Amino acid sequence: MELLDNLALGFSTALLVQNVLYCFVGVLLGTAVGVLPGIGPTATVAMLLPITFSFEPVTALIMLAGIYYGAQYGGSTTAILINLPGESSAAVTALDGHEMARQGRAGPALAAAAIGSFVAGTVATVALAAAAPPLASVALKFGPADYFSLVLFGLIVSIALARGTALKALAMIALGVLLGTVGQDIYTGTPRFVFEQRELYGGIDFVSVAVGLFGVAEILRNLENEQTRTAIVSKVINLWPTREDRRRIVAPILRGTGLGAALGVLPGGGHVLASFTSYAVEKRISRRPQEFGRGAIEGVAGPESANNAAAQTSFIPLLTLGLPAHPVMALMIGAFIVHGITPGPNVINDEPALFWGLIASMWIGNVLLLLLNLPLIGLWVRMLRIPYQVLFPMIILFAAIGTYSLNSNAYDVYAIAFFGILGYILIKCGCEPAPLLLGFVLGPLLEENLRRALIISRGDPSVFLTRPISAALLALAVVALVVAVLPTIRRRRAVVFAEED
Amino acid sequence: MERRRSFPDVLAGGIFVLIGGAFVVGALGYELGTPTRMGPGAFPLLVGAAVVALGLAIAVKGLVAGEVISFGPIPWRAVAVIVLAVLFFGFTIRRLGFVPTTAVTAMLTTLASTRVRLLTAVAVAAGLTVASTLIFVVGLQLRIPLWGPWLGF
Amino acid sequence: MRTTSRYRATARMIAAIGVVSLAAACSGNGGAAGGGDAANYPDENITIVVPFSAGGPTDTVTRMIAEPMAAKLGGKIVVQNVEGAGGTVGAGDVARAKPDGYTVLMHHIGMSTAPALYKSLGYKPLEDFETVGLVTEVPMTIVARKDFAPATLQDLVTHVKANANKVTLANAGIGAASHLCGLLFQSTTGVKLQEVPYQGTGPALTDLVGGQVDFMCDQTTNTSGQIAAGKVKAYAVTTPERVKSLPDLPTTTEAGLPQLKVSVWHGLYVPADTPPEIVQKLSEALKVALADQGVIDQMAKLGTAPVPAQDATPDAHRAKLDEQLGTWAKIIADSGVKVS
Numbered sequence: 003m004e005l006l007d008n009l010a011l012g013f014s015t016a017l018l019v020q021n022v023l024y025c026f027v028g029v030l031l032g033t034a035v036g037v038l039p040g041i042g043p044t045a046t047v048a049m050l051l052p053i054t055f056s057f058e059p060v061t062a063l064i065m066l067a068g069i070y071y072g073a074q075y076g077g078s079t080t081a082i083l084i085n086l087p088g089e090s091s092a093a094v095t096a097l098d099g100h101e102m103a104r105q106g107r108a109g110p111a112l113a114a115a116a117i118g119s120f121v122a123g124t125v126a127t128v129a130l131a132a133a134a135p136p137l138a139s140v141a142l143k144f145g146p147a148d149y150f151s152l153v154l155f156g157l158i159v160s161i162a163l164a165r166g167t168a169l170k171a172l173a174m175i176a177l178g179v180l181l182g183t184v185g186q187d188i189y190t191g192t193p194r195f196v197f198e199q200r201e202l203y204g205g206i207d208f209v210s211v212a213v214g215l216f217g218v219a220e221i222l223r224n225l226e227n228e229q230t231r232t233a234i235v236s237k238v239i240n241l242w243p244t245r246e247d248r249r250r251i252v253a254p255i256l257r258g259t260g261l262g263a264a265l266g267v268l269p270g271g272g273h274v275l276a277s278f279t280s281y282a283v284e285k286r287i288s289r290r291p292q293e294f295g296r297g298a299i300e301g302v303a304g305p306e307s308a309n310n311a312a313a314q315t316s317f318i319p320l321l322t323l324g325l326p327a328h329p330v331m332a333l334m335i336g337a338f339i340v341h342g343i344t345p346g347p348n349v350i351n352d353e354p355a356l357f358w359g360l361i362a363s364m365w366i367g368n369v370l371l372l373l374l375n376l377p378l379i380g381l382w383v384r385m386l387r388i389p390y391q392v393l394f395p396m397i398i399l400f401a402a403i404g405t406y407s408l409n410s411n412a413y414d415v416y417a418i419a420f421f422g423i424l425g426y427i428l429i430k431c432g433c434e435p436a437p438l439l440l441g442f443v444l445g446p447l448l449e450e451n452l453r454r455a456l457i458i459s460r461g462d463p464s465v466f467l468t469r470p471i472s473a474a475l476l477a478l479a480v481v482a483l484v485v486a487v488l489p490t491i492r493r494r495r496a497v498v499f500a501e502e503d
Numbered sequence: 504m505e506r507r508r509s510f511p512d513v514l515a516g517g518i519f520v521l522i523g524g525a526f527v528v529g530a531l532g533y534e535l536g537t538p539t540r541m542g543p544g545a546f547p548l549l550v551g552a553a554v555v556a557l558g559l560a561i562a563v564k565g566l567v568a569g570e571v572i573s574f575g576p577i578p579w580r581a582v583a584v585i586v587l588a589v590l591f592f593g594f595t596i597r598r599l600g601f602v603p604t605t606a607v608t609a610m611l612t613t614l615a616s617t618r619v620r621l622l623t624a625v626a627v628a629a630g631l632t633v634a635s636t637l638i639f640v641v642g643l644q645l646r647i648p649l650w651g652p653w654l655g656f
Numbered sequence: 657m658r659t660t661s662r663y664r665a666t667a668r669m670i671a672a673i674g675v676v677s678l679a680a681a682c683s684g685n686g687g688a689a690g691g692g693d694a695a696n697y698p699d700e701n702i703t704i705v706v707p708f709s710a711g712g713p714t715d716t717v718t719r720m721i722a723e724p725m726a727a728k729l730g731g732k733i734v735v736q737n738v739e740g741a742g743g744t745v746g747a748g749d750v751a752r753a754k755p756d757g758y759t760v761l762m763h764h765i766g767m768s769t770a771p772a773l774y775k776s777l778g779y780k781p782l783e784d785f786e787t788v789g790l791v792t793e794v795p796m797t798i799v800a801r802k803d804f805a806p807a808t809l810q811d812l813v814t815h816v817k818a819n820a821n822k823v824t825l826a827n828a829g830i831g832a833a834s835h836l837c838g839l840l841f842q843s844t845t846g847v848k849l850q851e852v853p854y855q856g857t858g859p860a861l862t863d864l865v866g867g868q869v870d871f872m873c874d875q876t877t878n879t880s881g882q883i884a885a886g887k888v889k890a891y892a893v894t895t896p897e898r899v900k901s902l903p904d905l906p907t908t909t910e911a912g913l914p915q916l917k918v919s920v921w922h923g924l925y926v927p928a929d930t931p932p933e934i935v936q937k938l939s940e941a942l943k944v945a946l947a948d949q950g951v952i953d954q955m956a957k958l959g960t961a962p963v964p965a966q967d968a969t970p971d972a973h974r975a976k977l978d979e980q981l982g983t984w985a986k987i988i989a990d991s992g993v994k995v996s
Binding site: 035038049166167169170172173176177179180183187189190192194195218221222225226227390391392394395396398399400402403404406407410412413414415416418419422423424426427428430431432433445449452453456457460461463 | 511512514515518519522523526529530533534537538539540541542543544546547550551553554557558560561564570572574575576577578581582585586588589590592593594596597605608609612613615616617618619623627628630631634635638639643645647
């Protein structure tokens with residue numbers, strides 16, 4: 003019953019008045035900033051990090067964690083309401099969430115996201131408390147070859163994000179991967195495709211791509227024919243999920259939670275894969291796959307749960323090993339250091355109150371988020387009544403400011419215009435933007451791990467097949483590719499048969 | 504389902520071939536390296552070639568049996584104005600400072616809509632300038648001067 | 657002390673929610689581009705540009721000294737992170753900033769290696785900056801995966817010489833401190849190793865702990881937690897003296913490789929032509945901050961310490977920069993690394 007003792011210690015720390023208060027302030031600030039277009043969780047945490055520097059260590063970390071998942075939550079809200087994702091997981095939420103909003107069902111979409119996140123957060127907190135150290139040792143088994151295969155699998159799975167043909171989705175993914183190569187090559191430092199502009203050495207910013215492909219392209223489509231097309235239905239059909247909605251979201255939430263919790267543990271990019279693997283799974287096993295992309299509530303509930311579960315379990319490598327899984331975790335390492343705690347495997351033994359307090363606070367934070375956001379749904383939905391002539395300039399302006407504020411880099415702003423036009427044309431040609439965005443996020447991981455695996459194996463490509471984890475993932479990737487392409491073949495055969503009749 | 508020549512498919516294919524091809528050409532200018540130590544050019548070369556191949560496939564398919572998609576009208580005014588507004592923002596934010604840049608950008612974007620009246624546009628631009636100053640400069644304490652060096656500050 | 661800092665943080669937080677009046681904010685922000693005369697300096701906020709990400713070691717060190725420096729100067733110091741291209745973007749920004757003392761740069765050893773790594777840097781370290789003073793020298797440690805065969809630094813050298821084409825040497829990216837230390841290791845031992853670059857110390861250390869790569873050299877800030885927990889094997893620390901937080905770890909000199917000396921030295925810079933009185937004021941404030949017990953304690957936890965007072969001066973800093981520029985130009989040229 004060590005677990006109960008630990009949790010008791012955790013809750014006694016996390017429930018201290020100042021900790022609950024700052025946890026609340028954290029999720030509130032995170033939500034408020036995360037909801038701004040163009041500012042995702044990483045930027046939110048980086049921006050608000052200094053606020054926490056003068057607190058007690060445990061309070062600071064609790065607040066920082068609160069900012070992180072609050073920002074993630076706020077980002078989903080923006081994705082659903084105005085189709086503007088602040089990070090890759092929110093891009094998945096936008097697919098069906100924004101479609102629901104257009105149909106006047108923003109309320110149920112937001113509620114499904116909130117409830118899914120809460121369930122996922124609760125389960126993941128328990129997983130974190132019960133099995134953090136063993137899970138962490140599993141994570142360490144993943145080498146560069148395994149990550150390469152995992153990412154390749156993820157890329158193939160993201161074909162499912164498109165409604166259109168697998169061929170176009172594949173092309174968009176590959177284009178995304180290609181755009182991800184812009185910037186300084188990490189192996190040699192060679193700047194690639196930067197046209198001698200030092201501002202491009204860091205590559206193209208994700209937010210610029212997302213704001214362009216989703217935000218600007220969407221606005222241009224809405225302005226195509228202002229007389230007949232209304233951007234967002236201001237009439238609200240229902241604010242809360244119907245009984246039918248509630249029935250439909252249970253299984254996706256549970257599946258998403260499991261999937262996300264498992265992937266989140268992997269420090270080399272597992273959390274990025276969580277939400278869209280969940281989307282692909284839901285679309286695949288649904289009896290109504292044609293509804294996906296047209297406002298299927300499962301397409302919001304599953305990925306949101308997966309994302310939140312992964313966000314939570316991605317703390318496992320950080321807390322048990324002192325190893326950051328992604329940029330937000332790297333910022334948390336900084337926070338540890340500022341507070342005089344040496345991040346590393348010893349934190350769990352040296353600072354048990356901090357360790358368990360932080361874990362317990364995550365659950366409290368999820369409760370607070372739910373309490374904060376369910377009442378806010380009405381307010382958000384009302385925001386959609388803002389006339390579009392005010393709303394779209396606001397989106398573009400805020401997105402430009404938000405993007406610029408990240409690195410004070412004008413090229414990030416120029417990139418918005420470029421991707422807006424590119425996305426607009428491609429969308430008009432039946433190529434959907436989500437696969438490109440994911441290719442863009444995963445591409446650098448693919449290249450990095452491919453090259454690293456080959457350096458370590460001295461150029462021997464058989465390493466991808468001789469490592470069991472990698473071989474299994476590659477096999478899965480092949481299956482996923484066959485499954486994705488199969489319907490096209492079957493449809494063609496149906497056409498052929500119809501002609502024979 | 505009817506299948507015939509599809510302009511959007513051919514256009515999409517063309518874009519993929521063009522961008523993929525540009526990256527292939529660019530990648531050839533970088534070192535390709537060896538299998539053990541792939542150079543900076545190797546990966547973009549491979550992926551660029553894949554994009555070209557996929558683009559060709561889409562274009563060819565579009566010529567024989569494409570997807571029937573209606574391309575629809577292009578809101579030229581909105582495209583021009585929004586691109587201009589975004590580029591203006593990026594270019595002048597450091598030079599004119601936060602307030603003037605924001606005001607002009609907001610004003611320009613508002614004009615993207617064909618239905619907007621000038622007075623509304625001015626009102627929206629003013630409102631958005633105040634709102635964004637409050638949120639980003641006051642609230643988030645962005646380190647951007649309110650008035651920039653071009654205005655003599 | 658704690659209450660005041662908490663009060664300040666709360667105040668900032670309220671500001672962050674956006675409740676503070678516009679007028680108050682204007683007085684705080686409006687003058688960012690202004691300038692005053694040296695006698696009244698500082699009459700507005702000073703910005704310290706950190707050319708690396710928030711939360712990284714350089715950022716941490718900067719934030720540690722910012723508060724006591726601000727207290728001494730009698731103004732407010734804001735830390736701004738301008739990342740990119742190995743710190744050269746942020747440094748370039750400061751080089752072009754107004755030389756009025758309100759834009760200060762914190763940079764580390766990378767200031768002395770950039771000219772050798774980058775062909776078109778856009779600034780010259782010695783000519784485009786005034787040095788203010790050195791801040792700290794963070795020691796580095798040579799660490800390996802737990803089950804790596806060599807037991808001591810001497811063994812390691814023998815081992816890599818015998819297995820040069822098998823051993824992998826990880827680093828945190830081109831131009832990172834770990835990369836530089838790795839280059840120095842290779843040039844001292846005369847062995848060319850297969851280097852495995854990562855994006856930052858975090859992922860590199862993850863693979864080292866996971867046993868995917870053999871060894872690396874990185875700052876105590878990053879490695880001491882893993883060393884203390886026994887997750888990695890440590891061979892030596894690269895400074896002339898042992899580190900307080902790792903008392904059992906020999907120095908490279910003790911372990912028989914005295915040429916392998918390197919530390920991640922940090923210093924403050926202002927744009928060239930900043931009035932000398934202002935540079936002097938900043939240097940004085942730096943000295944006060946480095947003598948602050950809180951700063952000393954915080955640095956000790958990172959396995960480092962403030963530089964002695966005589967090094968926190970413009971002249972000592974300039975001498976160090978000059979010497980390091982020459983040292984690294986040679987090592988980097990010999991290694992054949994060139995970024996652009």
